[in-house]
Amino acid sequence: MEQLIEFHDDDEAQVVLGIQDCNLRRIREGFDVEAHARGRSLQISGDSAQVNFAVSAVESLVAAHRSEGELNLDEILDGALMSADSVEEEHRPAPKPSKGPIARSPGQQLYLDAMSRSPIVGVLGPAGTGKTYLAVHRGVEYLKQGLVRKMVLCRPAVEAGEKLGFLPGDFQKKVNPYLRPLYDALGELLDYDQIRRYSDREIIEVVPLAYMRGRTLNEAFIILDEAQNTTPAQMKMFLTRMGQESRIVVTADPTQVDLPRGGPSGVHHARRILGNIEGFEWLELDRSDIQRNSLVTKIVRAYESHEGSQKKKPTQPPRGQTR
Template sequence: MKLNQQIHHAEAIARLVGIQDRNLLVFKQYLGINVSLMGSEIITDAKKEMIPLLEAIFAVLIELAEHQVQLTERDVMYIIKLGEKNELENVFDLYRNRKKILVNDHGRSIYPKTFNQRTYVDAISNYDLVLGVGPAGTGKTYLAVAQAVADLKNNKVKKLILTRPVVEAGENLGFLPGDLKEKVDPYLVPLYDALYEMLGMQTTMSLLEKGVIEIAPLAYMRGRTLENAFVILDEAQNTTKVQMKMFLTRLGFASKMVITGDPSQTDLPKGSSASGLNQVLKILSGMDDIQIIQFDKIDVVRHPLVQRILERYETNEN
């Protein structure tokens, strides 16, 4: 079946279909339908009742491609999900007015990819304390690290501090080889990975040696006042109530804090006190000078299969 939309310019077609037609494969992976281009026409084997949705989606995709937006699989996935929710109205504005955070070590521009991500980045720029909560894969930590690196490069802060609570998820630290640092570092690998992508390994290691960047377990924050620093607490659902209060009271002058976590995925031992993240979301709710950004499954920008897995887990839990 042919859709009403057509796309004529070769450059726009290339931007629309992606490398080796990968953008079109998203429709097969997520919706279970085949979509292809035959000349300037869009062909699909979708059932008749799905055609209005596809035409709405391709109207947006074609407009973006013809305005020189290079679409990726993630973009197509997000636009499909917006189409399912009938929320395509402002997508063109989102993509045409993207706020670049920084250019990473590989020369790739990093910018928010969803409406909630844009709200999150704007909140980080304008507030001293921001909480980003929601499922894995929504870019909470990645965007926070990107903004932190941008602020460091622009001399808005003098130091980056990235921290996580060290919570054993089915394994015991005591049986891992090495000294305390070697036991703890595996828990902090995602933070190292994000910095390596933003700054490169050599620059990251140099800044770590100079103390400009610090990556440490949450316990190391006790007794400190963090001034002129950008501080990120990752995996905050694994903090206890006492730890969260301790962390929040470390905020010093000219500093910024971002707290990220997924309240549904705590690794705290059974029988321990409730998650400090869950408590702080209730305590700080409604404060004018703090922003709490709630991410949703629609913001998951990983492989389409991740979206379907999350939906299955949610159905099972309900």
């Protein structure tokens, strides 16, 4: 199918298509159509349903421009893209079957309740307690319900034994392994095409923590994963990115700190100085909340027992010295 749209003048074409054709690119990628602008004309071709969605979006942008009001064209285009997704989802095959209740332990239910109640939530717990999965699940819910406009997931790029410089590829390829667990969590809730579309439109971003500096995120659901590997300065930088109508979830496993020995963890520092701020809620999960393979619970228990016994052992003075 092919449709031709004629703009009133060059100014209208430039405003609707965006600076350096930024809106035109979003229309191509978001609706998966061919779109070519020539002077005051815009030609759109492709699947008939997608072309109709794209034409409707362009017409909404034109109407907003002609109204001469204070309408935000970015928000109008966002809404058109989200509406098209909603219609498509109604005709897609049934989503992945649920693996059971979202909360599978009392601690996990407290975590979900906290995310509904408080703008900022910090959760600490061992591996397998659902810290990241439940945060991503709640973020996707907020996104689909229109409670936020975007979702941002980030992690500190801290090595656990290997150095970034020794990994192959450019910087993006080097940091991708650190972000892989966040994509895995998204993959449990959205299909590949959805993740790709949301990523192309920057509705969902998965980025290293360093990329957050200097940003203000309004109407966003923001998740900081592996926060035990942040420094106090990084944690302060992250928390102050929060804009209007945004929500933040900070997840951390205090037993898996990969910072240089002796370096203070930003999550412990934040909990100490921000513990009494209204709207910032902290909670802890424990091994009773682990929902991975049952062996994970046994592994965590064994490590906790070993570390506890090591702490109880008296330290021996260096040879030649006395206490």
